[in-house]
Structure formats: C-alpha cells, structure tokens
Amino acid sequence: MTGMxxxxxxxxxxxxxxxxxxxxxxxxYITVPFGAVxxxxxxxxxxxxxxxxxxxxxxxxxxxxxxxxxxxxFRQTATDTQPQRELLMLLxxxxxxxxxxxxxxxxxxxxxxxxxxxxxxxxxxxxxxxDGWPWLVLVVVLLATGLSLVGxxxxxxxxxxxxxxxLTPLLVAPLSxxxxxxxxxxxxxxxxxxxxxxxxxxxxxxxxxxxxxxxxTAKPLEETAT
Amino acid sequence: MRRSGFALNIAAVAAIxxxxxxxxxxxxxxxxxxxxxxxxxxxxxxxxxxLAFGLTLAGGVMWLMRKQERWDRLAAASAEVGVxxxxxxxxxxxxxxxPVWGTFWDWGDARMMSTAVMFxxxxxxxxxRRSIPDRAIRARRSAILGIVAFVQVPxxxxxxxxxxxxxxxxxxxxxxxxxxxxxVRPLLINLAxxxxxxxxxxxxxxxxxxxxxxxxxxxALPDLELAxxxxxxxxxxxxxxxx
Numbered sequence: 001m002t003g004m005x006x007x008x009x010x011x012x013x014x015x016x017x018x019x020x021x022x023x024x025x026x027x028x029y030i031t032v033p034f035g036a037v038x039x040x041x042x043x044x045x046x047x048x049x050x051x052x053x054x055x056x057x058x059x060x061x062x063x064x065x066x067x068x069x070x071x072x073x074f075r076q077t078a079t080d081t082q083p084q085r086e087l088l089m090l091l092x093x094x095x096x097x098x099x100x101x102x103x104x105x106x107x108x109x110x111x112x113x114x115x116x117x118x119x120x121x122x123x124x125x126x127x128x129x130x131d132g133w134p135w136l137v138l139v140v141v142l143l144a145t146g147l148s149l150v151g152x153x154x155x156x157x158x159x160x161x162x163x164x165x166x167l168t169p170l171l172v173a174p175l176s177x178x179x180x181x182x183x184x185x186x187x188x189x190x191x192x193x194x195x196x197x198x199x200x201x202x203x204x205x206x207x208x209x210x211x212x213x214x215x216x217t218a219k220p221l222e223e224t225a226t
Numbered sequence: 227m228r229r230s231g232f233a234l235n236i237a238a239v240a241a242i243x244x245x246x247x248x249x250x251x252x253x254x255x256x257x258x259x260x261x262x263x264x265x266x267x268x269x270x271x272x273x274x275x276x277l278a279f280g281l282t283l284a285g286g287v288m289w290l291m292r293k294q295e296r297w298d299r300l301a302a303a304s305a306e307v308g309v310x311x312x313x314x315x316x317x318x319x320x321x322x323x324x325p326v327w328g329t330f331w332d333w334g335d336a337r338m339m340s341t342a343v344m345f346x347x348x349x350x351x352x353x354x355r356r357s358i359p360d361r362a363i364r365a366r367r368s369a370i371l372g373i374v375a376f377v378q379v380p381x382x383x384x385x386x387x388x389x390x391x392x393x394x395x396x397x398x399x400x401x402x403x404x405x406x407x408x409x410v411r412p413l414l415i416n417l418a419x420x421x422x423x424x425x426x427x428x429x430x431x432x433x434x435x436x437x438x439x440x441x442x443x444x445x446a447l448p449d450l451e452l453a454x455x456x457x458x459x460x461x462x463x464x465x466x467x468x469x
C-alpha cells in the first residue's frame with residue numbers, strides 16, 4: 001500500500017471492511033433487527049398512549065440509533081486480528097488512512113441502520129409531519145458520522161482488552177451524548193419552528209473535533225495494538 | 227518526599243478548618259438564606275474538577291512527549307481526584323437546587339447535563355486504566371483518551387453562556403460581579419483550601435501509584451532460587467534418638 005495515496009488507502013480499507021461485513025452480516029442481519037425490536041419494546045413498557053408515543057417517537061429513534069449504532073460501530077467484523085494488523089503494517093498502510101477508511105465504512109453501515117429504523121419508527125409511533133423535515137436528513141448523516149468516528153476511536157483504544165465488549169459502550173455513550181442532545185434539540189426546534197443553526201453547528205464541530213483527534217492519534221494508538 | 231507530603235496534608239486539613247470557619251462566618255444571603263453557604267463547597271469543587279481534568283490532559287500530553295512514568299501517574303491521580311470533585315459538585319448542586327430551584331435535577335439544564343456527561347466520560351477513563359495491565363500501553367491509550375475526554379471541559383464551562391437554561395451564567399468573574407464582598411472572601415479562602423486538598427489527594431495518589439508499580443515489578447520477577455536454599459533443616463539429634 002506504500003505506492004497508494006492516503007485517500008486510496010482509506011478507500012481500500014473501507015471496501016475491505018464492507019466486504020467482510022457483507023459476508024458476515026453482523027450489523028445488517030443481527031443489529032438492525034435488534035434495534036427494531038427495541039423500538040417495539042418501548043411502547044410495551046410505557047403504555048399504548050398514542051399521543052405520548054407520537055411525541056416521544058423521534059427521541060426514541062435517536063436513542064436507539066445511538067445505543068444500537070454503537071454495536072454497529074465496534075462490530076466484530078471491523079476488528080482486525082493480530083496477523084491482519086501485522087500484514088497491514090508490513091504493507092505500509094497509513095494508520096490515519098485506516099482510521100478514516102474504517103470510520104467511512106461504519107458511517108455507511110450506520111446510515112443503512114438508521115434508514116431501516118426510520119420507517120419502523122414512523123409505523124410504530126406515528127410522530128406526524130414535522131415542518132422542515134429535509135433537515136432531518138442532515139441530522140441522520142451527522143449522527144451516523146459522529147457515532148462512527150467516536151465508535152472507531154473507542155474501538156481502537158480498547159483493542160485487545162478482555163473487557164472490550166463492556167468498556168467500549170461506557171466510553172462511547174457519554175462521548176456521544178452531546179450529539180444526541182443536539183440531534184434531539186434539532187427535532188424539537190423544527191417542531192416548534194425555532195432556529196436550528198446552533199445545534200447543527202454543534203454537531204458539525206463535534207464531528208470535526210473527533211476527525212482531527214482520530215487522525216492525529218491513529219499512529220500512536222496503532223503502536224499499542226501490536 | 228514523605229515529609230513534604232505530611233506537611234501538605236496538615237496544611238490541607240488546617241486550610242479546610244479555616245475555610246469552614248469563614249463559611250460559617252459569612253453573612254446569610256438575602257433570598258436563599260443559609261442554603262447559599264453550600265456554594266462554598268460547590269463552586270470550589272467545580273473549579274477543581276476543571277483543574278484536575280486539565281492536569282490529566284497535561285500529564286497525558288507530557289507522557290506522549292517524554293515517556294516518563296511520573297506524567298502518567300499525575301494524569302491518573304488527577305483524573306481520580308477530578309471525578310471525586312465532579313461528584314461533589316453535582317451532589318452539592320442538587321442539594322442546593324431543591325430548596326432554591328424546587329428541583330434536584332433539571333433535564334433541560336445545560337450545565338447539569340454537561341457536567342454529568344463529563345463525570346461519566348472520566349469514569350470511562352478510569353475504567354480503561356483498570357482494564358490494561360501493561361504500563362506502557364495503559365499510559366499511551368489513556369493519554370489519548372485523556373485528550374479526547376478534555377473536549378467536554380470547555381463544553382461544560384461555556385454551557386452557561388451558550389445555552390440560557392436554569393443554571394446562572396458566570397457571576398464571579400469580572401468587575402461587574404453581583405456577588406457581595408462579604409461572600410467573595412470566604413469563597414476565595416475555600417477555593418484555596420480545596421486546592422490544597424486537591425494537591426494533597428493527588429500527591430498521595432501518585433505515591434500510591436509509585437508503590438503499586440514497584441509491587442508489580444517485584445511480582446513480575448521470575449521465581450529465583452533463594453540465596454539460603456543451600457541451608458538444610460538442622461539435625462536435632464533424631465538420628466541418635468531412633469537408635
């Protein structure tokens with residue numbers, strides 16, 4: 001990979017991750033139905049009050065996207081084994097390109113995850129029409145990107161640890177809360193026709209910060225993974 | 227080192243006693259009454275949480291640059307003490323909030339929510355440290371997480387300016403501060419006292435960290451034959467007694 005440019009390396013890593021996921025189907029065939037089941041469980045827990053469900057529907061979608069999206073972001077199929085890591089290092093793969101490629105693959109999977117859950121939420125909760133709903137497309141994209149960046153970073157930090165499966169959500173959930181807050185506020189602001197600029201900017205700023213930190217720390221983190 | 231640590235502990239205890247007396251002696255607040263005295267614990271706790279997490283960041287960055295274990299110990303100790311002070315700030319804020327705001331917790335308040343998030347981010351930081359036995363890997367990974375986690379600190383600090391919610395904005399800084407002079411002095415005394423407590427806690431935790439590392443080094447040594455293994459059990463005349 002030494003002959004390849006940065007973006008080509010990132011694209012190849014993303015392609016490899018998506019191919020592995022396509023064969024295993026861990027995110028698409030396990031996590032997506034799991035998320036849909038979670039959306040069904042909530043009305044059973046809080047009661048079938050239709051106005052209440054319509055009110056909480058968008059929030060439930062965001063919460064389920066965050067909690068189950070985490071599972072997509074640090075799925076097993078995105079984890080390299082020791083020989084795979086050594087091979088990529090011998091090929092001269094740029095650690096930052098690996099981070100970018102892996103995050104891009106996770107973003108795409110998270111977008112699919114969210115696109116499946118949106119009609120499920122609409123069918124189960126009937127949240128009604130929200131004016132300015134095209135903005136929600138931006139929210140979904142920013143949420144998927146942010147979550148995949150945080151998830152990839154946390155997945156690298158906890159690589160190889162015995163407590164990985166329990167520790168990673170503990171790291172990802174609080175770091176993702178500002179994004180959830182901003183996304184929730186955008187939905188609410190659209191509902192009451194308030195400005196959403198500050199919240200969109202907050203989501204963009206978090207994504208930018210996570211991208212910079214992820215790229216800058218990719219190399220030192222890779223050194224601890226071997 | 228041990229003597230200076232002892233002196234710091236004594237100074238911290240004395241400063242807390244002075245801080246307590248000054249807090250009790252402060253005038254009662256016009257509308258909040260004696261509940262306002264909780265601020266003498268709440269405000270210094272919040273400030274020290276920021277300082278502690280700032281030093282966690284600094285320790286992590288210095289470790290990445292210098293690779294000296296003392297920087298990692300500083301980062302770890304400061305994070306632990308920072309979590310303690312964050313919990314104290316949250317708890318005292320809730321106790322004060324109930325009589326003054328009428329609620330322990332307000333979900334819409336930016337400062338409360340962001341502080342709680344910061345608390346859990348650093349709980350995660352400490353959990354990560356406990357999960358990695360290798361010192362060099364632990365130091366490197368937690369240094370990086372310390373950098374990521376610090377993103378929360380300015381978010382918490384500026385949350386009151388960014389979002390106009392229940393928590394009041396910055397009232398202490400600036401010449402137009404609405405705080406009465408009789409209240410400022412005990413607040414500053416308590417801030418100094420809590421800073422000494424922070425320093426004492428952090429230094430003690432760093433010393434414990436050093437001892438833990440030394441213990442790990444000893445336990446990691448291979449089982450060598452003891453120097454005295456050539457000495458056998460003394461013969462107390464049993465051979466003769468058997469005859």
